[in-house]
Amino acid sequence: MACDHESNGAQSNAKNNYGEILDGALAISHGKIVWLGKADDLPHYNKNDVKVIDGQGQWLTPGLIDCHTHLVYGGNRANEFEMRLQGKSYQEIAEAGGGIISTVKATRAATEAELLASALPRLTALHQQGVTTVEIKSGYGLDLINEVKMLKVAGQLEKTLPITVKRTFLGAHALPAEYKDNADGYIDLVCDEMLPIIAEQKLADSVDVFCESIGFNLAQTEKVFNAAKKHGLSIKAHAEQLSDLGGTELAAKYNALSTDHVEFLSEQGIKAMSAANMTAVLLPGAFYFLRETQLPPIELLRKHGVAMAVATDVNPGTSPLCSILLMLNMACTLFRLTPSEALAGVTCNAAKALGLSTTKGKLAIGFDADLALWNITQPAELCYQFGVNPLSALVQNGDKVI
Numbered sequence: 001m002a003c004d005h006e007s008n009g010a011q012s013n014a015k016n017n018y019g020e021i022l023d024g025a026l027a028i029s030h031g032k033i034v035w036l037g038k039a040d041d042l043p044h045y046n047k048n049d050v051k052v053i054d055g056q057g058q059w060l061t062p063g064l065i066d067c068h069t070h071l072v073y074g075g076n077r078a079n080e081f082e083m084r085l086q087g088k089s090y091q092e093i094a095e096a097g098g099g100i101i102s103t104v105k106a107t108r109a110a111t112e113a114e115l116l117a118s119a120l121p122r123l124t125a126l127h128q129q130g131v132t133t134v135e136i137k138s139g140y141g142l143d144l145i146n147e148v149k150m151l152k153v154a155g156q157l158e159k160t161l162p163i164t165v166k167r168t169f170l171g172a173h174a175l176p177a178e179y180k181d182n183a184d185g186y187i188d189l190v191c192d193e194m195l196p197i198i199a200e201q202k203l204a205d206s207v208d209v210f211c212e213s214i215g216f217n218l219a220q221t222e223k224v225f226n227a228a229k230k231h232g233l234s235i236k237a238h239a240e241q242l243s244d245l246g247g248t249e250l251a252a253k254y255n256a257l258s259t260d261h262v263e264f265l266s267e268q269g270i271k272a273m274s275a276a277n278m279t280a281v282l283l284p285g286a287f288y289f290l291r292e293t294q295l296p297p298i299e300l301l302r303k304h305g306v307a308m309a310v311a312t313d314v315n316p317g318t319s320p321l322c323s324i325l326l327m328l329n330m331a332c333t334l335f336r337l338t339p340s341e342a343l344a345g346v347t348c349n350a351a352k353a354l355g356l357s358t359t360k361g362k363l364a365i366g367f368d369a370d371l372a373l374w375n376i377t378q379p380a381e382l383c384y385q386f387g388v389n390p391l392s393a394l395v396q397n398g399d400k401v402i
């Protein structure tokens, strides 16, 4: 797959390279890959000492990684979907108490158990399509108690399903009603009260900000990045989704892992990402669901050797789509990624976007044995066909879980 982004050169998103080993074999010990190569070259082993899984000629890939979701939330927004189809705009719906704030109300009203129960089918759907690592953001609590509640639920999900969960604190997602007209006051709350406690209780790995005209401005975003840095958390940004505010260049200055969405990203922003070795996370589900027309600058990302990840962005407002395989298809049909690039986007480049590029997202010695076995005849099938689930086995940390 198009994974050699470490070279950080123009060829880094090589268009048609899966790095395949035909008639291959792979050995696992203590949850790690310890050998891989041609089956004929497999070192001698004693059949009584090992458990053998016969792949029967199917294709084995790394377990898939969904590096951007908001899958813990209360309620849903199907009513707003209907309203939009009857001609109401996103703005009108938000003014009538809908939008992100309606999900905040439902999330605050839900107990941890209720949030867990509603998130589980969404995560299960991803898992059944080969996802072994998922990132889950907070951002529908918007106060300490409810942001902590969401992050705890994300942690419980990891204990409920055999899946690795990375958590991201997105307190700076939207302005809660009680801080209307006081965005700076809310950012102080995020930086001075929420973030230190969340970091201390180890409830998150990263911090994210919705840097946008309808989100938070550059100065507010920078405050959150500074606080994240101070507390040793890595940084991500929702930026350049609806306009080009320059959030990506700011994120690059703070050595962020990724900028996500990026439809409006400029070449200057891309150069900054390349210099900071950041990943661009493409979210074709939100592009599709919002009927966005501005395409992300794929050709320029290729030109500057910026690694591209692909994720679902599962959320109730702009991407209620719990299918990583659908995202593979959309990344190719809507964004014109090659299947090799799209597959790199849900494996090695998704790992990079989560700071996991030395342990996950590749079939390589020393990497975690997270593996997906597919009943397909060529890798492009994972991007090409949709609606039939070709997953035939899933291994997480060396254990067969499907």
Ligand code: DI6
Pocket (backbone or CB within 6 Å): 099, 100, 103, 173, 210, 238, 241, 286, 315, 316, 317, 318
């Ligand atoms: N960008 C998005 O597309 C989602 N959040 C964000 O920062 C929207 C979330 C929602 O509408 O609930």
Ligand code: FE
Pocket (backbone or CB within 6 Å): 068, 070, 238, 313, 315
């Ligand atoms: Fe998002």
